Amino acid sequence: MEHEQTYGRRPRRRGRKILIGFGVLLLVLVGLVVVADRVAVSVAERTIADEVNQQVAQQGARSAPPEVEVGGFPFLTQVLDGRYERITIKLRDVQGSVQGEAVALPSLNVDARGVRASLDTLRSGQGDVVAETVNGTGTISYQSVADLLNREGLVLSERDGKLAVTAPVDILGQRLTATGTADIVVGEQGRIALKFDNLDVEGLPDVPLARTLVKNFARSISVDVPLPELPFGLTVREVLPRPEGxxxxxDARDVPINAAG
Structure with a gap:
């Protein structure tokens, strides 16, 4: 009787071993698919980084190597569908020039959504890789803006959410210090308009001529500051002063993100 009971348990043990074996095999296969997916992402990110490098160089600028991240999982299904959820590009230490003056952007982050790229385009390298929307956020150093204003001793900074200025000014033979804030207006063709309306000057003589000279100085530093050409056809929408710049x-819409176009 005991022998029969022992014999009757063996199929169940064998069945459990088979199930465990299938489970392990399934986990291995899933792991291989995930590895292949991540390898494909890595290749795509390197390819996009190369394209971005070409765009930056074509615009006469330079930067640290782009950092690219392709979002969405799994990646391979996006490849087959020819549509990618999100591609994030980070550029650091961007150096451009405007009117012969160097302009530094410590960082430029680009977020591309709804990217379309057919499988044939990826295979051949021919054709367009197009993003439905591209949003960019960059930082311009205050020193770069001050250099463009070309005023000795002028210092720009952020104060209480406003663009603040401190600058030496000569008034009736006296070397005084002017302080104040500016309104920032986004102009056409990527220009930033700085409007300094009211400046305070400590020790200013209480005479009309002195006040007129201060107003003239404020107008002289109220200028349009052009931006270097941004990649991906980005159009400036807003400029805000921050502690770092x-x-x-x-932003832009329907943008080719491969240099060849």
Whole structure:
């Protein structure tokens, strides 16, 4: 009787071993698929980084190597569908020039959504890789803006959410210090308009001529500051002063993100 009971348990043990074996095999296969997916992502990110490098170089600028991240999982299904959820590009230490003056952007982050790229385009390298929307956020150092204003001793900074200025000014033979804030207006063709309306000057002589000279100085530093050409056809929408510099927000639609186009 005991022998029969022992014999009757063996099929169940064998069945459990088979199930465990299938489970292990399934986990291995899933792991291989995930590894293949991540390898494909890595290749795509390197390819996009190369394209971005070409765009930056074509615009006469330079930067640290782009950092690219392709979002969405699994990646391979996006490849087959020819549509990618999100591609994030980070550029650091961007160096451009405007009117012969160097302009530094410590950082430029680009977020591309709804990217379309057919499988044939990826295979051949021919054709367009197009993003439905591209949003960019960059930072321009205050020193770069001050250099463009070309005023000795002028210092720009952020104060209480406003663009603040401190600058030496000569008034009736006296070397005084002017302080104040500016309104920032986004102009056409990527220009930033700085409007300094009211400046305070400690020790200013209480005479009409002195006040007129201060107003003239304020007008002289109220200028349009052009931006270097941004990649991906980005158009500036907003500029805000931050402790680290002027933060520029830009966007574009239906943008080719491969240099060849």
């Amino acid at each position: 002027l933060t520029v927000t830009a």
